[in-house]
Amino acid sequence: MHSILETWIKNERQQQLFDKATRIAAEAKKHVETTDRKADFSPDTLKVIKEESYPSLALAKKDGGEDLSLYEFLLLQEKIAEGDGAVALSIGWHVGVMMELTDDQLWDPQTFQKLAKEVADEQKVVNRMATEPATGSPTRGGVPETKAVRDGGQYIVSGRKTFASMVDHLDYYIVSAYVEDLDQVGWFLIDRHQPGISVDYTWDTLGMRGTGSHDLVLDRVVLHETDLVEIKGEGKSSAKGWLLHIPACYLGIAVAARNDAIEFAKNFQPNSLDTTISEVSHIQDKIGQMEWKLMQAHSYLYSVARKWDEEPENRDQIGPELAAVKLAVTNAANEVVDLAMRIAGGRGLSKHNPFEKYYRDVRAGLHNPPMDDAVVSMLAKRALQ
Template identity: 45%
Template sequence: MLPTPVFAGAKTLRLCFRRQFLLAQKLLGVNVLLTIPSVFDPFIRNEREAAIAERSDQLAKLFVERAAKHDAEGSFPFDNFADMKATGYLALTVPRAFGGEEASLYEMVLAQERIARGDGSTALAVGWHIGTMLQLRSTLSWPEKLYASFCREVVTEGAMVNHFASERATGSPSRGGRPETTAVRTDGGWLISGRKTYSTLSPILRHFTVSAGIDGTEDTGEFFVRAQEGVTVEETWNTLGMRATGSHDLVLNQVFVPDEEVIRLGAGEPKRPDESGWMLHIPACYIGIAYAARNYALNFARTYRPNSLPGPIAELPHIQRQIGEIETELITARTLLYSVAERWDRDPTIRPFYKQELGLAKYTATNQALRIVDLAMRIVGGASLSRNLPLERMYRDVRAGLHNPPMDDSVLSGLARRALAEQSEV
């Protein structure tokens, strides 16, 4: 559950953060700059949000110490997920009715950005679960009994879920390809067979959903699958960036799903419009990584003093210009991201028409994160390429944002089509 807020107001909040900053800097040194909150963060609006941010900051401090090892090994961070389970983080977006915290989209973005300051892979991976639970709360697309049971399992046992749709033959599901994974009718349910790619969280999940073509028809369905005989994970994930997300291949061989755990067949039951605001967990992740890179570069500029200079390189005009460019990119991306999330929460009537704004928030965050990390590496210089420093991992990780949905071309073409349609109506 959400920790009890320890802040009595804005002044106390600032003092607490400042004391925390100074003490952590003294005790832990440079790594703390990757994870602690800004003393004055304009995006923390109240005590509840301060408590959400504080929990993520504390988790990120643990994760940053493990990130290099998991990245080098390509290993799944089970230790990070054990910590999130212990703090109740996995129930962040579960409804209060089932014992969760019922975080808003804004609060989810706030929490996820800070987790990513410690480890981008962990943030992106858990984001699919946290985001999915937010989406389900909005759309009510699962059968009522199944949804209630699973929510309680998340709260009491730390259960997680992700939806697996990608396949090698179809590419990204956002492009509309029909899955080759097949569902065949049998007594009391369905038998599912196929292979899913990019199955993030697959090493740890005991529950997941899959899309599958309905045998003998052109329809597709969605099925709730429990780990069982016939479900295997093939460890195929060996990538440049985001190496610890566990996005392996999931293989299903005649896996049984009972009728009561079928989520959708064909058009399925009527449901609320798909509210894809939950996917803002993706840009939140990449902004968090960029924030950590920025903090590393700032600390380096303030402390690195070559013997050819009378002071640290932070005093050099060209370094200050690069820092100014980082701040411009970061403030712009964060402002857009949080303003989109805030309006999404505040005005549900806009959601059916807000696809382009959501896409723009992701496009801006990922592309500006690339620019921020690049500038941070320019400030640090050749040492930034060292595998003993975190910047080269951050550089590789933010590249992955280009390949998370929605893709840049889809965002830009959508904005163009809307602009042209608006102009034609004038």
């Protein structure tokens, strides 16, 4: 079968990186039934992720990484998502954070170097913890109810974070909190073994169950003042190219659904037909629709990624394009999976086939930031200025 994604590989380095993602995808696919049922991340998949040095790829070469470009990052994320979207989304947060910290230099250099060394040498994994029950998505502007209260040279941090992907398997949490003495929102780097930290196993969703995004609970966690690594908004670029790992993930799910739908069409022959359903005109019509939707989505995603990589001086102006890509690609991915389901028919609803999982997982993309309504509103206001 024609591989859509391999046409976007442009050189030997990208092929070598892509091979890493292919091996991770193969391992992830072995565990999808278990992780989906248990609503948790597979430690076996994480082991392969670390063996492939995936967590350190986005670090600069001087820090033990590979200077991963945004284009390459998306290529790898999409491939992993073909194996399991939940794995791609989960590890994508870590790699994206490493890319952001490397590019924007948000932290004190010594603090960042310490973390980077652990990521490079031991393949440690981190994630930002920002979402809360009362605030919803942090992109909507809610102030965290998690509070950090100063006590001499320390902070006492208490609160609860939801949608904490891979929470049980991370080495560090980067947690947002309202810092009372500064009257600011700050981010604390917290070792997962710190006393006062626990996981509340709440993750019971329709889709993306394998992210294991349970709640992180902080009960009077004592931190040194140097653990306050970042103040919200300080030194941060408003445009975050690394967030394109989100649409790349859902595009990978759509490609997997497309591949399985084509295989199904080429092999399924009801006794009412002399051929497989791949010869039926309305099935071919649906396959054709999947193809052009995927072609459009890939062209848009990777052209904007190239622009990000090749025109660093224009990154502050690219925010609307990044948001529009997310809107276009995640919606296209949902449409492609829906077409795949229509090709599979009633069998697509069976737990014995992969289609129903693709259908559940791909819908989660509509609820990852930025939300469709926020993007449309932003684009309208820009056009009317």
